[in-house]
Amino acid sequence: MEQPRDPWDRLQELLDRPDAAALAAWLEALPPGEAPHLLARLREDDRERLLVQLDPQVAAGLVDRIPDAQAAGLIEQLEPQAAAAILQELQSHEQADLLGRLERPEAEAILSRMGEDEARLARRLSRYDNDVAGGLMVREFLAYPEHYTVAQVNQDLRANAARYRDYQVQYTFVTGKRGRLSGVLRMRDLVMAPPERSIRDLMIPDPLTVRDTATLDELRAVFEAHGFFGVPVVDDRGRLVGLVQRADVAQASAGRSEREYLKTQGIVGGEELRTMPLLRRSRRRLSWLSINIVLNIIAASVIAAYQETLAAVIALAVFLPIISDMSGCSGNQAVAVSLRELTLGVVRPTEALRVLASEVAVGLINGVVLGGLIAVAAWVWQGNAALGLVAGAAMAINTVVAVSIGGTVPLVLRRFGMDPALASGPILTTITDMCGFFLVLQMAAMLMSRLVVA
Amino acid sequence: MEQPRDPWDRLQELLDRPDAAALAAWLEALPPGEAPHLLARLREDDRERLLVQLDPQVAAGLVDRIPDAQAAGLIEQLEPQAAAAILQELQSHEQADLLGRLERPEAEAILSRMGEDEARLARRLSRYDNDVAGGLMVREFLAYPEHYTVAQVNQDLRANAARYRDYQVQYTFVTGKRGRLSGVLRMRDLVMAPPERSIRDLMIPDPLTVRDTATLDELRAVFEAHGFFGVPVVDDRGRLVGLVQRADVAQASAGRSEREYLKTQGIVGGEELRTMPLLRRSRRRLSWLSINIVLNIIAASVIAAYQETLAAVIALAVFLPIISDMSGCSGNQAVAVSLRELTLGVVRPTEALRVLASEVAVGLINGVVLGGLIAVAAWVWQGNAALGLVAGAAMAINTVVAVSIGGTVPLVLRRFGMDPALASGPILTTITDMCGFFLVLQMAAMLMSRLVVA
Numbered sequence: 001m002e003q004p005r006d007p008w009d010r011l012q013e014l015l016d017r018p019d020a021a022a023l024a025a026w027l028e029a030l031p032p033g034e035a036p037h038l039l040a041r042l043r044e045d046d047r048e049r050l051l052v053q054l055d056p057q058v059a060a061g062l063v064d065r066i067p068d069a070q071a072a073g074l075i076e077q078l079e080p081q082a083a084a085a086i087l088q089e090l091q092s093h094e095q096a097d098l099l100g101r102l103e104r105p106e107a108e109a110i111l112s113r114m115g116e117d118e119a120r121l122a123r124r125l126s127r128y129d130n131d132v133a134g135g136l137m138v139r140e141f142l143a144y145p146e147h148y149t150v151a152q153v154n155q156d157l158r159a160n161a162a163r164y165r166d167y168q169v170q171y172t173f174v175t176g177k178r179g180r181l182s183g184v185l186r187m188r189d190l191v192m193a194p195p196e197r198s199i200r201d202l203m204i205p206d207p208l209t210v211r212d213t214a215t216l217d218e219l220r221a222v223f224e225a226h227g228f229f230g231v232p233v234v235d236d237r238g239r240l241v242g243l244v245q246r247a248d249v250a251q252a253s254a255g256r257s258e259r260e261y262l263k264t265q266g267i268v269g270g271e272e273l274r275t276m277p278l279l280r281r282s283r284r285r286l287s288w289l290s291i292n293i294v295l296n297i298i299a300a301s302v303i304a305a306y307q308e309t310l311a312a313v314i315a316l317a318v319f320l321p322i323i324s325d326m327s328g329c330s331g332n333q334a335v336a337v338s339l340r341e342l343t344l345g346v347v348r349p350t351e352a353l354r355v356l357a358s359e360v361a362v363g364l365i366n367g368v369v370l371g372g373l374i375a376v377a378a379w380v381w382q383g384n385a386a387l388g389l390v391a392g393a394a395m396a397i398n399t400v401v402a403v404s405i406g407g408t409v410p411l412v413l414r415r416f417g418m419d420p421a422l423a424s425g426p427i428l429t430t431i432t433d434m435c436g437f438f439l440v441l442q443m444a445a446m447l448m449s450r451l452v453v454a
Numbered sequence: 455m456e457q458p459r460d461p462w463d464r465l466q467e468l469l470d471r472p473d474a475a476a477l478a479a480w481l482e483a484l485p486p487g488e489a490p491h492l493l494a495r496l497r498e499d500d501r502e503r504l505l506v507q508l509d510p511q512v513a514a515g516l517v518d519r520i521p522d523a524q525a526a527g528l529i530e531q532l533e534p535q536a537a538a539a540i541l542q543e544l545q546s547h548e549q550a551d552l553l554g555r556l557e558r559p560e561a562e563a564i565l566s567r568m569g570e571d572e573a574r575l576a577r578r579l580s581r582y583d584n585d586v587a588g589g590l591m592v593r594e595f596l597a598y599p600e601h602y603t604v605a606q607v608n609q610d611l612r613a614n615a616a617r618y619r620d621y622q623v624q625y626t627f628v629t630g631k632r633g634r635l636s637g638v639l640r641m642r643d644l645v646m647a648p649p650e651r652s653i654r655d656l657m658i659p660d661p662l663t664v665r666d667t668a669t670l671d672e673l674r675a676v677f678e679a680h681g682f683f684g685v686p687v688v689d690d691r692g693r694l695v696g697l698v699q700r701a702d703v704a705q706a707s708a709g710r711s712e713r714e715y716l717k718t719q720g721i722v723g724g725e726e727l728r729t730m731p732l733l734r735r736s737r738r739r740l741s742w743l744s745i746n747i748v749l750n751i752i753a754a755s756v757i758a759a760y761q762e763t764l765a766a767v768i769a770l771a772v773f774l775p776i777i778s779d780m781s782g783c784s785g786n787q788a789v790a791v792s793l794r795e796l797t798l799g800v801v802r803p804t805e806a807l808r809v810l811a812s813e814v815a816v817g818l819i820n821g822v823v824l825g826g827l828i829a830v831a832a833w834v835w836q837g838n839a840a841l842g843l844v845a846g847a848a849m850a851i852n853t854v855v856a857v858s859i860g861g862t863v864p865l866v867l868r869r870f871g872m873d874p875a876l877a878s879g880p881i882l883t884t885i886t887d888m889c890g891f892f893l894v895l896q897m898a899a900m901l902m903s904r905l906v907v908a
Contacts, residue, residue, distance in 0.1 A: 033675030
């Protein structure tokens with residue numbers, strides 16, 4: 001009996017002994033989840049070697065099985081000619097999605113090497129944002145004119161069975177004049193109907209539709225409110241242009257919340273894999289860090305203004321980073337809840353006051369607890385009640401400030417059309433740092449006589 | 455012509471003038487996305503008043519249209535009898551999901567008021583984790599014994615059309631002895647087959663299945679690798695127990711990444727809506743903050759050990775929070791990328807060394823840039839090159855430390871079965887704070903003569 005081989009060793013072997021057929025068969029048989037990991041482990045030139053060896057159709061199958069960000073990285077690496085050959089084998093919305101992730105000139109180089117019709121369609125689709133109905137919809141759906149009979153539909157289904165293999169056929173669309181959507185036909189109704197019946201009589205007329213410009217949030221709400229597997233997409237003239245599926249909307253939501261998380265942590269653009277070029281990764285991270293360091297220096301200038309106070313009671317220096325850090329933590333909790341509530345649609349950007357009231361309540365409780373803890377720690381450590389009072393009061397007040405800002409800033413940013421994921425954190429920590437440093441040092445200056453006596 | 459009313463005012467009106475039918479009709483006609491928002495704005499007692507007024511079926515429709523976390527909050531508020539009546543109207547996996555979100559005694563109180571069969575099924579389903587196939591699968595699917603003919607299937611479809619309305623019928627399952635799954639029948643094949651044909655001859659035998667214990671990551675990989683809309687779920691004896699759908703897996707992934715983000719920001723359990731009880735919100739946030747404050751005090755004790763150095767060069771106190779903050783930022787970027795790569799399956803928990811090498815490279819570049827910036831700022835501010843050297847070198851070295859720890863800690867935690875989302879941040883900042891404070895203050899102590907000369 002043959003021993004199961006480590007897939008990594010086997011891949012190395014297959015790369016060294018170019019045999020496209022064996023490689024394709026082996027890739028096809030890989031357990032689910034293995035491909036993304038193996039590709040990430042490969043050196044850049046080996047990845048290219050792998051793809052170039054494969055038949056475009058097999059390569060497209062591989063591209064389909066890995067996360068989009070990784071797939072875009074692979075496509076980017078290839079010659080435009082090879083990339084175009086692979087893209088042509090993908091579904092239209094996958095094409096558009098990958099092209100949308102490339103730099104403009106690279107995408108154009110690939111498009112110019114694709115078939116004319118396909119390039120035109122891909123260009124049109126890639127004009128849509130990835131997160132609107134036009135960018136999420138598939139073009140692989142069935143539509144028949146109103147005057148067709150059940151028999152005519154069945155005949156077409158049978159004649160084109162191979163072509164329709166990857167189509168979503170739970171629903172079939174019925175179109176009227178100028179391609180306008182007039183109804184939806186359920187496959188199950190087709191099953192039971194007599195062959196001579198016109199599909200106009202079977203269809204559900206005036207079905208629910210979405211515009212091609214509908215946003216991801218709107219689509220989520222539509223699928224939350226209705227149980228459908230897919231909803232037809234129409235353009236500004238009511239013409240049927242695609243089908244947006246529940247699974248694709250759910251997947252786009254997952255992708256968006258992953259990108260949003262990455263952005264809150266300072267990954268600009270919400271996309272980084274370690275297979276990306278080093279300089280690009282470093283540059284993107286730096287673009288956010290360098291704004292942050294300037295904000296940090298501004299915040300720390302508050303400390304600089306109180307050097308005398310600090311020199312007189314050097315123990316205060318211990319509490320400055322603690323208050324800065326803890327306020328950041330408390331505030332970021334509130335930021336996270338606000339971002340989530342915005343995503344779920346349970347709060348609107350105009351409702352900052354409602355959020356503020358709710359956060360102040362949490363802030364008061366948590367501020368008292370955290371302030372109490374730090375006050376006791378300071379008092380015990382230096383045997384000075386005044387130091388405990390200063391550190392504790394500053395912590396308590398600043399906790400309320402932090403949750404208030406953390407809760408409301410994402411709503412305000414969203415309201416003014418800015419990206420709350422990327423900007424909330426830096427704004428929050430700059431304000432809470434300044435405020436926290438000021439509170440500690442100003443209170444210390446006021447209680448100086450009690451602080452230095454001890 | 456009637457003016458369109460503000461939904462909020464209309465809701466208030468409907469609550470004051472109890473008219474269950476009018477309320478139900480109005481709820482049904484609400485635009486998608488409106489319901490979650492209106493419910494979140496209502497006072498707690500008004501929410502209860504609303505639900506109690508509604509027919510259980512209408513209330514279930516409403517529960518179905520709002521996010522699960524919000525729905526669980528609503529159910530929790532109701533008397534067990536009323537809650538049971540609503541739950542009975544939901545699909546089995548929705549029931550199990552909501553029950554799984556409640557406290558054990560509350561869930562039991564509701565289950566004991568449900569129908570016997572339904573309660574038994576709900577108990578069995580709620581024993582599965584939410585994020586495994588058994589917890590995600592629907593029970594509403596069609597299955598027929600092998601010996602059925604096409605005509606028999608069609609007859610059953612017609613006879614039970616109303617009951618099957620919400621069923622997923624793209625695939626029909628075929629079962630053999632003892633309920634074991636033997637094949638899958640495509641609706642489209644059924645359409646075209648002669649009525650006397652046995653379904654055994656039409657079915658695709660030995661279909662792809664997943665075990666009821668398959669994890670979300672495994673399911674994601676299966677759907678990434680195959681284009682199916684749904685995959686049958688079997689138990690340990692190969693018996694068909696449910697159907698897991700692509701859309702539900704994608705939605706569970708979205709939910710998981712949202713929870714994961716909340717956890718990285720210190721929302722324990724990954725769930726908080728501002729409609730939850732104040733004390734529960736505050737307690738959950740505090741449980742994480744209070745661990746953090748202890749870690750912060752430990753880290754700051756490094757500063758306490760260098761009070762003399764600090765007293766001699768008070769300007770250093772300005773740089774301590776900057777280095778602490780910036781190292782946190784750099785490290786959290788690396789944490790975010792690692793969590794994402796783990797989710798996508800492009801990195802395995804055992805590959806910390808590969809991640810380390812990749813992060814050190816980024817850290818060296820970013821460390822030099824950020825260190826350079828802070829060195830110049832310090833030099834210009836105090837006119838002291840040595841201060842610039844100390845602050846800059848500490849920042850540069852600590853950036854490398856931060857990205858190294860940030861990149862690898864999530865993998866190590868995952869490898870030892872801990873939750874990297876919740877624990878990575880606190881571990882990261884504690885180590886980088888200690889290391890950063892030590893670097894600044896120890897280097898300052900060594901260069902003291904140069905620092906105080908200026």
